[in-house]
Amino acid sequence: MSARRKARLVPAGRLTTREKLWAAMRELKHFTVPELARAAGVDRHAYNIRDYLLGLVRADILFAKPPASPGCFTVYRLQRDLGVDAPRVRRDGSIPRESAQSRMWKSMKILRVFSVRDLVVHAALPEAPIAPGAALRYCQWLARGGYLTPLPREKGDVARYRFIRDTGAKAPQILSVKQLFDANTGEIVVGQDIQSALDDAEGASC
Incomplete structure (x- = not known):
């Protein structure tokens, strides 16, 4: 795939996990959950991919073909490509209002x-x-x-x-990053990274 074609599949800027998944769906067209997670670079055990896919199925954006036999995976097909911007859907297929x-x-x-x-x-x-x-x-x-x-x-x-400063279509977000900071050592001991904070903020706006 050419770099120009690839650019049309991926929105500009730092991507949320949902946006990574959508870009991979547009490229793959047909996929299982493991194939999608691998293509998007998403940990399917850390992010609930199936809830997003279920919402897309109920919104008639994806079609789900049940597993052919026990132990096999559901195969999804992208039936409505809505463009570069990843659709935001609830689990029931409804579309949340813009934040x-x-x-x-x-x-x-x-x-x-x-x-x-x-x-x-x-x-x-x-x-x-x-x-x-x-x-x-x-x-x-x-x-x-x-x-x-x-x-x-x-x-x-x-x-x-x-x-005075327009950096693009996506609104800058005020994030609440949950981290444990040790003032004695000047280190962040444990906590969220920017990716998980972005995903949390996106979920809170639904």
């Missing part, structure tokens, strides 16, 4: 200059409002990361931000 951070990121790129209230109004959905405190926290983190710059304001004015 608040993703909606705010898209809104920032449209508004360019905005207050927290502007952002909340633009990014909220009737069935999924965004708390002003959550929007403010996201803006503050993005400002610290160099994506936004706070604008000067007169006394009594609301805080406003200018969008």
Whole structure:
């Protein structure tokens, strides 16, 4: 497969486990769970691949052929290729709404200059409002990361931000990485890596 063709199968940036699996599905077309895990470079004992596959089957994105005999694996076939972006599905096949951070990121790129209230109004959905405190926290983190710059304001004015750094379609995420840090040695003794923190954050947004 050419590098150009391969690039169309894989989204840009750091991939979640779900995105790795989807890219491998698009390349393989037909696969068992072990074949998919191997192609995606995913530990099938550490990540519940079958739940994701079950959701895709129930959403009519995959077709599952039952095992031919005891001891054999179910064979899956990709019947609807939805493009480079990995579909997000629940176990029952339903599609979760887009996360608040993703909606705010898209809104920032449209508004360019905005207050927290502007952002909340633009990014909220009737069935999924965004708390002003959550929007403010996201803006503050993005400002610290160099994506936004706070604008000067007169006394009594609301805080406003200018969008200055667009790194792509995926919204930057505020991650909670669970780690045990020993201040005596300056070492992280045990805990999550970025990959597992990304996967946890993705699961929490469903």
